[in-house]
Structures are given as structure tokens and as C-alpha cells.
Amino acid sequence: MQQDIERIRGKVIEMSSLGETALKTCLRALTERNRQLAYAVILRDRYIDEMEKDLDHQCLEFLVRQQPVAGPLRFAYATIKMDLELERVGDYAESIARQSLKLLDMDAQVPTKWLLEIGNRSIQMLHDATLAFAHQDAELAKATIACEPAVDLMKSQVNKELVRLFRENKLSFEALSPLMAIVRRFERVSDQARNICMEVLYMCTGDYVKHPGAEAVRILFVDVHNACRSQMAEAAGNSLGRPRFVFVSAGIEPQPSDARTVSFLAGKGIDASRMIPKGIGDIPHLDHHQVIVALADEVRHAFPRRPRKCVFMDWTVPDPSTVQGSPEEIHAAYEKTYAFILSHVRDLVAAVEGENL
Incomplete structure (x- = not known):
């Protein structure tokens, strides 16, 4: 032996x-x-x-x-x-x-x-x-x-x-x-x-040391560029003030943040000016995320092998940064997308807390 x-x-x-x-x-x-x-x-x-x-x-x-x-x-x-x-x-x-x-x-x-x-x-x-x-x-x-x-x-x-x-x-x-x-x-x-x-x-x-962060619930939001929708979702999650939850975002092909998204979130009292777009590979401890949320169709096809014990959800929603029209029409598109994301984040958090996951 x-x-x-x-x-x-x-x-x-x-x-x-x-x-x-x-x-x-x-x-x-x-x-x-x-x-x-x-x-x-x-x-x-x-x-x-x-x-x-x-x-x-x-x-x-x-x-x-x-x-x-x-x-x-x-x-x-x-x-x-x-x-x-x-x-x-x-x-x-x-x-x-x-x-x-x-x-x-x-x-x-x-x-x-x-x-x-x-x-x-x-x-x-x-x-x-x-x-x-x-x-x-x-x-x-x-x-x-x-x-x-x-x-x-x-x-x-x-x-x-x-x-x-x-x-x-x-x-x-x-x-x-x-x-x-x-x-x-x-x-x-x-x-x-x-x-x-x-x-x-x-x-x-013979003593097992628990890995740090094991008690946290980690939720990753992914879209194409991490410039609009996924940043909205991360901001919406953090605005709920749940210390047990860790909300992060990433994109398949990260690009600079959408200026209108930063301005829109500022109107909600959220400072997104310091958010830096990230790729999926830039997310630390990907295996530790319990939930991954896709906010665009492309994510389902482009996302790499999903971590074990991870729940994958599809919240595909229109990208307001691509909308053209009057200022009122553009603002309405951002408002609609943000409301959709916020309501789903709230329900997801409530479900996790209710199941004591």
C-alpha cells in the first residue's frame, strides 16, 4: 500500500x-x-x-x-x-x-x-x-x-x-x-x-474545512455584451439589499457599458458607472454559482459547460439599447425591460429564501 x-x-x-x-x-x-x-x-x-x-x-x-x-x-x-x-x-x-x-x-x-x-x-x-x-x-x-x-x-x-x-x-x-x-x-x-x-x-x-462562500447564494446573469441587460439584472439584485445573495453579470462578447443604461440606472438611484463589462471566463468561482440566468437567446448556444449543481434559467428579454425612436419611446423600452428583470429577480430571491436553499 x-x-x-x-x-x-x-x-x-x-x-x-x-x-x-x-x-x-x-x-x-x-x-x-x-x-x-x-x-x-x-x-x-x-x-x-x-x-x-x-x-x-x-x-x-x-x-x-x-x-x-x-x-x-x-x-x-x-x-x-x-x-x-x-x-x-x-x-x-x-x-x-x-x-x-x-x-x-x-x-x-x-x-x-x-x-x-x-x-x-x-x-x-x-x-x-x-x-x-x-x-x-x-x-x-x-x-x-x-x-x-x-x-x-x-x-x-x-x-x-x-x-x-x-x-x-x-x-x-x-x-x-x-x-x-x-x-x-x-x-x-x-x-x-x-x-x-x-x-x-x-x-x-481528518477535520474538514468548509470552503469560504459556501453559505452565499450566487446568481450569475449573462447576456451578449454585459453592457445593458445583464448589468441591469446585477444592479436590480443588489438593490434588494440581501446580504446572503451575490449577484454578478457577464457577457459572451463584452463591450463598453451602454451610456443610456448607466443614465437610466442613475435615475433609479443606482450608480452603474463603475461596473466593468466582463466575459464569462472572467467570473471567479464559476462552479460556485447556484443559478445562471440567460437574458438573451445567444447565451443558450454560446455558454460553456454548465457547472455541476447549477440551475440554468432563460429570461430572454428585448435589449433596450438597440431601440430607436423618440426619447420617450426609448425610455419606455428601458423601463419595460428593467421592470421585467426586477420582478423576476424578486420572485427568484423569494423562492430561494422560501426553500431555505
């Missing part, structure tokens, strides 16, 4: 090393403006995917053949969970590489200092999480978990600086979107490192 455990442990360390190397290569691609490095990360992601399948198979085989109990059983269970976390790290590295290619193609000025800071911090967390697993070091796992809020704060600070540059016309919207996506991906790497450490604590102590 111990020989099987050591073989599986070695596979986890190897898989983590591949992910760590991919993330470091992404930083090099950005700082050196090297497309070849970015392409290499994208091409090598398949090795991490293949290793994820192989490791999962080895763990299942170990469970069936050895029928472990106590510590070895916790080891196998934690490894299966970590396998998924590390596969996601590989996906994030691939995504960072693809976003880097967009920046290099548009010859945009990349604020590498900020990206290096959050990138290196996240990579160090992943490295420490792997060491904690390799040496069954519960104290190192706890110390690594304690680093995660600092990365969250760093992400917020970097995003604020990027938005400031955008508002000062020092950064184009085309460059803003991939830069914010890269920052989010690195922040998610720190989340995966934290999750790995939680599994290490379970493996070492």
Missing part, C-alpha cells in the same frame, strides 16, 4: 510542477513580449489534462484494490480533489497565455510590475501548497491559507489601477479586458492553492 501511496504522491508533485512552470512561463511571455512562450503554454496544457485523467484512474484503482481506511483513505480522497484543483491551474495558465497573445497582438503597454507581483505571489502559494501535501505539513498548509486574503486585496488594487488608467485614456478597453482577465486568473490560482491546503488539512487531521 505504501508503495502505491508514494507513486500517487509523486504524480501529484509532478502535475503541480507542470502547472507552476506554465504560470512562470506566462509571466516570461508577458515581460519578454514573447509569443512563442505563450504558444508553448497553450500546447503543453494537454499534458496536464492527460495527467489529471491518469492520476484520477490511479486513485480509483488504489481505492478498489487496497480498500484503505483512516489515513490512507483520507489521502486518496484528498488527492482526487487536489487532482481537479491542479487541472484547473493548468486551465488558468492556458487562459493567461491566450490573453497575453491578445495583448501582444495589439502592441499594448503591459503594466508588468503589477502582474509580476500578483503572479509571483500566487505561484508561491501553489508551491507551498504542494510542499504541504508532499510532507503532510498541516502548519504550512495553514500558513499558506492565511496568505490568500492578501492576493484578493492585491487583485482589487491592481484592478482599480487598471480602471484608473482606462478612465484617463491611458489604456484602451481592448487592452483592459485581457489585463483584468489575467489578474483574475492569477487570483484564482491562489484560490486553488488555498483549496489544496484545505484538502491537506483534511488528509492530515
